[in-house]
Amino acid sequence: MTALLSVQSLGIRFGAVRAVNDVSFSAKPGEVLSIIGPNGAGKTTLFNMISGVYQPSQGRIRFDGADVTELLPHQLAERGLSRTFQNLQIFHQMTALENVMAGRHLMERRGILSDLFGLSTTRRHNRETKQAAEALLERVGLADIAHREAGGLSYGMLKRLEIARALACLPQLLLLDEPAAGCNPVETEEVEGLIAQIAHEGVGILLVEHDMKMVMRISSHIVVLDHGEKLAEGRPEEVRGNPRVLAAYLGVTEGEEETADALD
Amino acid sequence: MDRFLPSPTARILLALLAILALAPLVFPSTFYYRIFTLISINAIVVIGLVILLGYAGQISLGHAGFVGLGAYANAIGPTHLGLPPLLALVLGAALSAALAWLVGRPILKLRGLYLAVVTLGFGILVQMVLVNESWLTGGPDGMAVEDLGLVSLVKALGLKMKTAQVWYVFSGLMLLLAAWVALNLRDSPTGRALRSLHDSEVAARTVGINVARYKLIAFVLSAVFASVGGSLLALFNRFVTPDVAGFIHSVELVTMSVLGGAASVLGGIAGAALLTTLPQALTVFHDFETVILGLIMMGVAIFMPDGLLPNLANRAKRTRRTNR
Incomplete structure (x- = not known):
């Protein structure tokens, strides 16, 4: 299968700091590609470049057959790339339902006059958008709190709300930045099941997650970053046994007595 | 079961309609029709700011500039160009929209407070033009505005109403229209x-x-919204001065919109009602208007950052919870 996303020697500099340097990999539809690495390895920066929030200073990004390196986030969303955020980006003054409805923005035909005067086009869109959003909330297990203001919801709920909102864009590629952070074990398991299901439907998934058990179970492929550079990549079992990865994670030098269990 | 209740939008509009219909029953004099007309007109401008500030989170410190454009469109259009007042109102709104587009387009690509700074300059610029181009605008002394013809229209229909009452009804209907549009948009x-x-x-x-x-x-x-409000203000007062576009008026408008709760149409109307009535009720307000405005702004920002209505609603909720 051809790559859905391919990143070629991507890099970005903030002043003198190379936050990400010469990173290449590619992701396929229907697969979970995880990006792991210690704090500050450049995972979120990489996400920000791929989703168009940051403009890379070197390298190219190809998505769905086209060069999208210079596109802005809303243009990437139009092409089918959506994401969630490590530090939540919620529309906190809107209800949970409205958050997901806002995610359907691209699916709505927008006529300002129709919207101002509440014409039938707008009413029909509102109805369709609401139905779709309700189904998505149901899917992430938030149907009960649909009409609560998002600002008052728990962290774990908001994480799932972001996933629902990202799904509302009908993405081909979904970037999930620590979707299980702040979730209890039961919620984590639900999130994992949800991710597997989304991938099963053919959506490509890029995952940054600190819960290594989940990453090892769910990923088809793992890219390891350290200090902004790609340290290793491969299937979960390959990465797990890689001594350089262990060294990066645990701060031990190669050859020291350590086992692959440390990554569990 | 929900479907048998009117929608939230309909409920708000019905409440407004009820207030407008019942208020005259307790008016001690026709003077109150005038105050309520001013409230409605100010509220129309403030509803525009609710869309900008409350919905989209962008601040304008020169919105009185657009009020001034609308007002002077109705002063200049009929006097110098012989336009019918209603057409002048529409053209004023179109001109305001075009200027807002020109001013906003380069600025709104940037993040942050650029819009506040640029609109501040824009408002001052409009007022300066209105003061200096006296051949067109009458200068600092202002100019008279031609009649909209509402009263003669009402008379022609065979209704017996005083001018103040006619304007009360007309401005009230315009307010309902503005609120309806903003609520639809939301x-x-x-x-x-x-x-x-x-x-x-x-x-x-x-x-x-x-x-x-x-x-x-x-x-x-x-x-x-600001331009239409300005046109109505000019038509109602039958006179305009450059102060209508002034910085103080801009600040007054922003205060009205945050005082009641910037995110809501109802809050905007409440803010407009309060700040329009206060100067009439307290003569001291007139002498220290700027000072009092500043104090109100600071008070709201410090003690009720969400505005008056949301704050009261939260308090009510909290009391209910503790009572339970």
């Missing part, structure tokens, strides 16, 4: 896009919202 695709960029621009972008474009839409819409 729960529409465009409105959701505006409200989402208020809370998180980056998230709005990632769901495909063209943030610069929607900020511009909010700014242009709010300019149209």
Whole structure:
């Protein structure tokens, strides 16, 4: 299968700091590609470049057959790339339902006059958008709190709300930045099941997650970053046994007595 | 069961209609028709600011400039160009929309407070033009405004109403129209896009919202509301002065919109009602208007950052909870 996303020697500099340097990999539809690495390895920066929030200073990004390196986030969303955020980006003054409805923005035909005067086009869109959003909330297990203001919801709920909102864009590629952070074990398991299901439907998934058990179970492929550079990549079992990865994670030098269990 | 209740929008409009219909029963004199007319007209401008500030989260410190454009469109259009007043109102709104688009387009691509700074300059510029081009505007002394012809129209229909009452009804209907439009917008695709960029621009972008474009839409819409409000003000007073475009008036408008709760149409109307009535009720307000405005702004920002109505609603909720 051809790559859905391919990143070629991507890099970005903030002043003198190379936050990400010469990173290449590619992701396929229907697969979970995880990006792991210690704090500050450049995972979120990489996400920000791929989703168009940051403009890379070197390298190219190809998505769905086209060069999208210079596109802005809303243009990437139009092409089918959506994401969630490590530090939540919620529309906190809107209800949970409205958050997901806002995610359907691209699916709505927008006529300002129709919207101002509440014409039938707008009413029909509102109805369709609401139905779709309700189904998505149901899917992430938030149907009960649909009409609560998002600002008052728990962290774990908001994480799932972001996933629902990202799904509302009908993405081909979904970037999930620590979707299980702040979730209890039961919620984590639900999130994992949800991710597997989304991938099963053919959506490509890029995952940054600190819960290594989940990453090892769910990923088809793992890219390891350290200090902004790609340290290793491969299937979960390959990465797990890689001594350089262990060294990066645990701060031990190669050859020291350590086992692959440390990554569990 | 929900479907048998009127929608939230309908409920708000019905409440407004009820207030407007019942208020005259307790008016001690025709003077109160005038105050309520002023409240309605100010509220129309403030509803425009609610769309800009409350929905989209962008601040304008020169919105009186657009009020001034609307007002002078109705002074200059009929006097110098022989336009019918209603056409002058529409052309004023179109001119305001075009200027808002021109001013906003380069600015709204940037993040932060650029709009506040640029609109501040814009308002001052409009007022300076109105003061200096006295051949056209009458200068600092202002100019007279031709009659809209409402009263003669009402007379022709065979109704017996005083001028103040005619304006009370007309401005009230215009307010209902403005509120209806803003409430429709709130729960529409465009409105959701505006409200989402208020809370998180980056998230709005990632769901495909063209943030610069929607900020511009909010700014242009709010300019149209301000211009229409300005035209109505001129037609009602039958006279305009450049003060209508002044900085103090801009601050007054922003205060009205945050005082009641910037995110809501109802809050905007409440803010307009309070700040329009206060100067009439307290003569001291007139002498220290700027000082009192400043104090109110500071008080709201410190003690009720969400505005009066949301704050009271929260308090009511909290009391209910503790009582339970």
